[in-house]
Amino acid sequence: MALRNTTRRWGVIAQAFHWVIVALILVQVTLAEMADDLPNGVRKLTLLARHKSFGITILGLVILRLAWRSLNPHPPLPDNLKPYERRLARFSHAALYTLLFAIPLSGWTMSSARGFPVSWFGFFQLPDLVPKSQALFEALVTTHVTLVCVLAAVVAVHVAGALKHHLVHRDDVLRRMLPFTRT
Amino acid sequence: MRSSLLAAALAGTLLAGGGCGDARAAAPAAAGATAPGAPPAAASHYTLDPAKSSLEFTFLQAGAKNTGRFPRFAVTLDCPGADPAGGRLEVTVQVASVDTGDVDRDEVLRSDDLFAAARFPEAHFTATQIVRTAGGYEARGPLTIRGVTRETQVPFSFREATEGGAAVGYMAGKTVVRRLDFGVGQGEWQATDQAGNEVTVSFALRLTRVAR
Numbered sequence: 001m002a003l004r005n006t007t008r009r010w011g012v013i014a015q016a017f018h019w020v021i022v023a024l025i026l027v028q029v030t031l032a033e034m035a036d037d038l039p040n041g042v043r044k045l046t047l048l049a050r051h052k053s054f055g056i057t058i059l060g061l062v063i064l065r066l067a068w069r070s071l072n073p074h075p076p077l078p079d080n081l082k083p084y085e086r087r088l089a090r091f092s093h094a095a096l097y098t099l100l101f102a103i104p105l106s107g108w109t110m111s112s113a114r115g116f117p118v119s120w121f122g123f124f125q126l127p128d129l130v131p132k133s134q135a136l137f138e139a140l141v142t143t144h145v146t147l148v149c150v151l152a153a154v155v156a157v158h159v160a161g162a163l164k165h166h167l168v169h170r171d172d173v174l175r176r177m178l179p180f181t182r183t
Numbered sequence: 184m185r186s187s188l189l190a191a192a193l194a195g196t197l198l199a200g201g202g203c204g205d206a207r208a209a210a211p212a213a214a215g216a217t218a219p220g221a222p223p224a225a226a227s228h229y230t231l232d233p234a235k236s237s238l239e240f241t242f243l244q245a246g247a248k249n250t251g252r253f254p255r256f257a258v259t260l261d262c263p264g265a266d267p268a269g270g271r272l273e274v275t276v277q278v279a280s281v282d283t284g285d286v287d288r289d290e291v292l293r294s295d296d297l298f299a300a301a302r303f304p305e306a307h308f309t310a311t312q313i314v315r316t317a318g319g320y321e322a323r324g325p326l327t328i329r330g331v332t333r334e335t336q337v338p339f340s341f342r343e344a345t346e347g348g349a350a351v352g353y354m355a356g357k358t359v360v361r362r363l364d365f366g367v368g369q370g371e372w373q374a375t376d377q378a379g380n381e382v383t384v385s386f387a388l389r390l391t392r393v394a395r
Contacts, residue, residue, distance in 0.1 A: 042372060045244070116244065
């Protein structure tokens, strides 16, 4: 299978970006939920430190992913889509990329506002994006959580669309993003 | 004659400073250190100007550098002359005043597993010996945090000045304290991956001199 995209399917690198980010998002939600229930202590610090490190990882991956996307052809949408389906696909993809930037950035900013600098797995420390402010911190918590809810909604549209292509249209839109499949 | 004083303390892991020796015993040594031709200085007693002094610490939390301070602490420095050599330093820190800019974190720091501020409200540093070094001075003596006492050396600089007719001394320095040496970190807090063992304590003090 090719590393680069072709006009028929996504290459290995684009697929890896897609599925690694999917996995990391699931890890992120799990870490956040686990940390939420804990009292302040070492375990909570540990979970949140990983959550922040993985969040920064996602941010970095999304930047690389968009760079890679700009250097490759994209397999086009099937010709038989209705205009609204085409618009929905374009809009939901744009929304996903936007959210994958906005969610980690809101988390990073939120940590800065709280006065807790972010370190990437202890290897290096990121700069604070804003000065410490309790009011800003609280607003960013709301923003971060709200954006995650929006992400969940857009992912639902994305998955529903992929399944519709596969089960209703019976085209290769889903398969061309799956590893180990032929189209 | 009084010995001198001053000291630093710290907490947060904190630590404190050292002192000079007893004034009577230290006086001859200090006099010997005076520059030739300089008139012998009178013994001095310095007290802290809290509004223009700070006692801060930095530590690693989850791999990132964080800072805190102790707003409530007292320092006295007694010296045979105007400078700290041969003097004695006393530092007392109210550990419950710890301020890392986050009330939740401060509460954790005051809890039993860390400072246990209810049981050990004060950290002390008594420098029983203050010596000149190539770069300034070093205060040596017992540092007590959370009921654990260890001999500690704290290097510092000292500068005399006259401000508005008053004699003042500026004392600054920093030292690294390993919090676990003092039991600041029981139970799960003995782990150092999220809260580092090494805490850098720094102080910048303005002392007001009262000649004796």
